[in-house]
Amino acid sequence: MSNPATEAPVEDAAPVQTHKVFKHKRHVNGKFVIGATMLSLIILFAIFGPMIAEFEPRDSDNPVLIPPDSTYWLGTTSLGYDMFSQLATGARTSLMVGAVAGLIAVVLSIMFGVVAGYVGGVTDELLTLAIGVMLVIPGLPLTIVISSLVPGRSGLLVAVILGITGWAGSAVVLRAQAQSLRNRDYVSASRIAGENPFRVIGVEILPNLLPLLTGQFLFGVILAILGEAGLSYLGLGPTGSISWGTILNEAQAGGALTRGAWWWFVPPGLMVALVGCSLALINFAVDEIINPKLRSAPLEARRLRKAKKAAKAEKKAAKAHKKTEVNA
Amino acid sequence: MRYVGRRLVIYAVTLWAAISLNFLLPRMLPGDPASIMIAKMSRNGDVTEAQLESIRRLFGNPDTSLWDQYLQYWQQLFKGDLGVSVSFYPTPVVELIGSALPWSIGLVGMATIISFTVGVGAGMFAGWKRGTWVDHIVPSTTLLQSLPYFWVAMVLIYFFAVQNQWFPIIGGYNVFMFGGPEWSWAFVGSVLYHAILPATTIVISSVGGWLLGMRNMMVSTMGEDYVTTAEAKGLKKRRIMTTYAARNAVLPSVAGFGVALGFVVGGFVVMETVFSYPGIGKLMITAVRGNDYALMQGVFLVITLTVLVAMFITDMIYGLIDPRARQNV
Numbered sequence: 001m002s003n004p005a006t007e008a009p010v011e012d013a014a015p016v017q018t019h020k021v022f023k024h025k026r027h028v029n030g031k032f033v034i035g036a037t038m039l040s041l042i043i044l045f046a047i048f049g050p051m052i053a054e055f056e057p058r059d060s061d062n063p064v065l066i067p068p069d070s071t072y073w074l075g076t077t078s079l080g081y082d083m084f085s086q087l088a089t090g091a092r093t094s095l096m097v098g099a100v101a102g103l104i105a106v107v108l109s110i111m112f113g114v115v116a117g118y119v120g121g122v123t124d125e126l127l128t129l130a131i132g133v134m135l136v137i138p139g140l141p142l143t144i145v146i147s148s149l150v151p152g153r154s155g156l157l158v159a160v161i162l163g164i165t166g167w168a169g170s171a172v173v174l175r176a177q178a179q180s181l182r183n184r185d186y187v188s189a190s191r192i193a194g195e196n197p198f199r200v201i202g203v204e205i206l207p208n209l210l211p212l213l214t215g216q217f218l219f220g221v222i223l224a225i226l227g228e229a230g231l232s233y234l235g236l237g238p239t240g241s242i243s244w245g246t247i248l249n250e251a252q253a254g255g256a257l258t259r260g261a262w263w264w265f266v267p268p269g270l271m272v273a274l275v276g277c278s279l280a281l282i283n284f285a286v287d288e289i290i291n292p293k294l295r296s297a298p299l300e301a302r303r304l305r306k307a308k309k310a311a312k313a314e315k316k317a318a319k320a321h322k323k324t325e326v327n328a
Numbered sequence: 329m330r331y332v333g334r335r336l337v338i339y340a341v342t343l344w345a346a347i348s349l350n351f352l353l354p355r356m357l358p359g360d361p362a363s364i365m366i367a368k369m370s371r372n373g374d375v376t377e378a379q380l381e382s383i384r385r386l387f388g389n390p391d392t393s394l395w396d397q398y399l400q401y402w403q404q405l406f407k408g409d410l411g412v413s414v415s416f417y418p419t420p421v422v423e424l425i426g427s428a429l430p431w432s433i434g435l436v437g438m439a440t441i442i443s444f445t446v447g448v449g450a451g452m453f454a455g456w457k458r459g460t461w462v463d464h465i466v467p468s469t470t471l472l473q474s475l476p477y478f479w480v481a482m483v484l485i486y487f488f489a490v491q492n493q494w495f496p497i498i499g500g501y502n503v504f505m506f507g508g509p510e511w512s513w514a515f516v517g518s519v520l521y522h523a524i525l526p527a528t529t530i531v532i533s534s535v536g537g538w539l540l541g542m543r544n545m546m547v548s549t550m551g552e553d554y555v556t557t558a559e560a561k562g563l564k565k566r567r568i569m570t571t572y573a574a575r576n577a578v579l580p581s582v583a584g585f586g587v588a589l590g591f592v593v594g595g596f597v598v599m600e601t602v603f604s605y606p607g608i609g610k611l612m613i614t615a616v617r618g619n620d621y622a623l624m625q626g627v628f629l630v631i632t633l634t635v636l637v638a639m640f641i642t643d644m645i646y647g648l649i650d651p652r653a654r655q656n657v
Contacts, residue, residue, distance in 0.1 A: 031467060132338055133345040136639060138594045141612065141631050145624060148616040149354055222474065229476045230598045234613060248479060252602070257486050257497075265486070269479030276474020284467055287544075297547045301459030 029288065035281030042275055046095050049088025057085040057242055068263050075263035078254040086247055087267050093243035094225055094272070097159040101224030104163025105170065106217045113171035114209065117178025118201055128175070134168035139223075140230060147236040155238040158231065162224045170216035177212055181205050215286045218279045229272050244268035331647055339640050346632045350625055351401050355394070379414050379619075410629070411622030415614055421626035424611060429593065429630070431500055432600070432607035435523050436592040439530035444585050446531070447538025451581075452574045454539065455546020466543060469536035477533035478598040484525050485602070495525050498604035526603045530596060534588075538581060545577035552576075583646050590638025594631030 054071075055062060062080040066072050074083035116127035142165050147153060181187060187204050195203075206213070231237040232245025233252070251257075251265035288295040366380070392400075404410070410421035454462045489497045496502070501509070501518045509515065549555065550573050558568045588595075593608050600609030608627055615623035 129338065129341055129345075133342045133349075136342050136632065136636050137346055137349065138591060138631050138635055140597060141594045141628055144597065144612065144616060145353065145628050148624070226474075226476055230478060233476075233478055233598055234601060234616070236616070248476075248482070252482065257482060257490055260486075260490070262486060265479070265482050269476055269483070272479070273471060273475045277471045280470035280474055281467060284470070291544075291548075293548050293551055294544060297551050298459040298463050303459075305459065 029285040031281045031288075032285035035278045035283075035285065038274060038278035039282070042091065042271070042278065043095065045088060046091035049091060050085065053082065053085035053088055055082035055085050057081060057089040059085075065259065065261055065264075067261075074267055075261070077250065077264055078256070078259070078261070079250075083247075083263060083267065086242055087244070087271065089242045090244045090247055090268065091271065093155050093238060093241050094228060094245070095275070097155055097162065097228045097238070097243070098221040098225035098275070100156065100159035101162035101166065101227070102217050102221035104160060105167040105220040105224070106213060108163065108167035109170040109174055109216060110206070110213070112167070113174030114178045114201060114205060116171075117175040118182050118205060119197065120179075120182070124175075131168050131171045131175070134165075135172065137165075139165045140227060143227060143231060144234065144236060147231055153237070153239050155241055155243075158228060158238050159224065162227045162231075163220075166220060166223050166227070170220065173212065173216065174209065177209060178205060181208055211286050211290045215283050215290070218283045218286070222276045222279050225272055225275055229268075244272050332644065335640070335643050335647075339636065339643075343633075343636055346636065347402075347405065347629065348398075350629050350632070351398060354621065354625075355397075376414075381412075410626035413615075413620055413623045415618035415620040415623065421623050424623060425608070425626055425630050428606060428608050428611045431605060432593050432596075432609065434519075435500075435526055435605065435607065436530060436596050437589065438523075439527040440534070440585075440588050440592060442527070443531045443534045444538055444581070444588070447535040448542045448578060448581050450535075451539040451542025452546055452569065452577070454543040455550065455577065456569050456573070458543075458547050458550065466540065469539050472532060472536040473534075473540075475533055477529060477596065478602050480532050481526070481529040481599050481602040484529055488525060496522050500606045522605075526599060526605055529599055538584075541584060542577060542581050545580055546573060549573045549577040579646075579650050582649065583642055586638055586642025586645065587635075590635035590642075593634040594627075 050057075058081060060080040062072065062076050062082060064076060064080050065078050066076045068075045068083075072082055072084070074087060076082055077086070112127050112131050116124045116131070143161055146161050146165075147158070150157065182205075187200065190200050190204050228237055228243060229245035229248065232243050233249045235249055237243055237245050237249075245268075247268040248265055251261070251268075254261075254264070256262075256264040408422060410425075413419050413421050413424055416424060454466055485497055489495045500522055501515060502522070505518065506515055555568060555572050558572045563572075594612075597609035597612055599605075600607045601613045604610060608631065612624065612627045612631075614620070615627060
């Protein structure tokens with residue numbers, strides 16, 4: 001919203017000003033709005049979808065492999081499951097696993113990254129080593145190995161596994177940032193004032209890392225949702241529950257590809273992509289807050305180009321004016 | 329030199345930790361996984377002596393101490409003995425991995441190189457054209473990145489192998505024409521033909537990351553004083569873009585590329601499964617489905633080792649191309 005108090009004088013001054021005065025507008029980030037709207041819609045779908053679905057997700061009394069129509073909004077599978085109901089129930093599992101895993105990953109990356117960066121010394125060396133080890137060990141294969149060794153897996157367990165294997169990347173980022181914050185004056189001041197390290201980290205460091213943490217959390221959620229989908233596709237996801245990954249697994253096994261049942265395998269993948277996209281858009285907005293260069297540089301370039309264009313137009317106008325004068 | 333030495337120590341410890349984790353993981357599980365496993369397998373038929381041996385090897389012989397098992401594990405590792413596969417009995421695990429490796433490295437390696445080249449090139453352009461219409465296209469690349477890559481594979485199969493039968497649905501070569509890998513032009517042609525869809529999958533799902541990273545670095549670099557100086561000197565635009573901005577902006581991408589090469593072997597496990605591509609990923613899934621723990625451990629070890637080696641080499645080269653990295657170890 002623009003403020004009328006600042007707007008009015010600008011309009012008045014417009015004809016004579018040589019230097020453009022920029023209106024103080026509260027900057028609403030378009031990417032954030034789109035991302036947040038998409039995410040809210042998906043979450044609403046996960047909450048209310050299973051309630052408004054007319055059929056149970058595992059109700060196999062329906063006709064088999066029907067394309068989407070007015071009764072079966074997203075068609076049915078080869079076992080007669082209603083796809084809409086499956087997709088909505090799957091949304092709950094997938095989003096839950098993603099959120100929990102993302103949270104675990106962020107907490108672990110704070111425990112390792114921020115502490116290593118802030119404390120320094122031998123603690124830093126040891127924690128960095130631990131981060132390095134987790135960074136090198138490839139996440140998905142490790143998750144596959146762990147999942148295959150655990151016979152009965154709940155959704156929560158899969159989330160924990162994904163969280164434990166997916167924190168190292170953010171820990172590296174957080175460590176670098178914590179290291180640079182450590183030597184700021186206000187942090188030194190509170191340390192000298194005798195605050196204990198936990199309080200310094202909690203009150204002085206973490207709030208300043210908040211935008212970064214948000215970004216890492218969103219990234220962790222995307223990674224976990226993709227990971228869960230991959231695991232479930234391989235048949236190593238949560239046992240007995242429905243998620244977007246298990247739908248893809250059943251679609252592959254049920255020959256959805258060769259039987260042309262696109263409504264069976266397209267929606268779940270698209271949902272994963274939409275969640276990822278919405279989180280990535282929010283992440284973009286957060287990135288632009290952290291790194292003002294990303295925001296200001298394109299703006300500046302645009303401004304420069306506009307100015308050049310205006311100068312050119314002015315020149316042209318002046319020339320045309322001269323010409324008409326001469327002609328006259 | 330101090331830089332190299334320090335990194336070497338870190339990598340040596342990481343290597344030790346990774347191998348030890350591989351040893352400990354099956355033994356750390358709660359309950360008595362060995363007997364659960366045997367019970368599970370005997371439900372599906374008789375448990376062979378080979379399978380029992382493989383399980384004992386994995387979860388440890390209850391008669392010996394953990395430390396003795398650990399020493400024995402290292403001994404076997406040094407001899408290059410990763411055990412015998414159960415699902416392909418009696419083929420040694422090393423042999424199976426050896427025959428699957430070239431497929432993964434060839435396919436994913438080539439696709440990664442293509443994706444890197446295209447992504448970084450496009451990212452350079454997008455960064456150069458900052459503040460124009462290109463800015464609005466950049467966020468859409470995140471949609472590409474958010475696509476589950478194995479789902480991209482399924483969609484590609486549906487459109488280009490089932491609906492229009494332009495490409496084969498599965499496999500690494502035509503198994504009806506060739507009994508096994510051989511050196512002939514026809515075979516190479518068949519391999520390339522079978523590699524198109526899997527490679528496209530990889531490029532689609534990874535090109536966005538390269539583009540975005542390069543674009544953001546490019547935008548930051550374009551704001552540096554030396555770029556302004558170059559502009560003030562009146563250098564050609566092309567020269568500023570390539571030798572001044574892009575050359576510096578590409579450094580993090582090069583590091584990322586090194587790491588990505590490390591994930592060539594184990595990064596696209598699920599994609600290989602979708603295409604039944606005869607690489608390491610499919611081998612791993614075969615092992616998981618067949619309760620073939622020796623094979624699984626071996627594959628996991630190879631995947632970890634590749635990442636480790638790739639990261640180490642990247643680290644060393646990065647120290648050479650970016651002297652700043654050497655200073656703040």
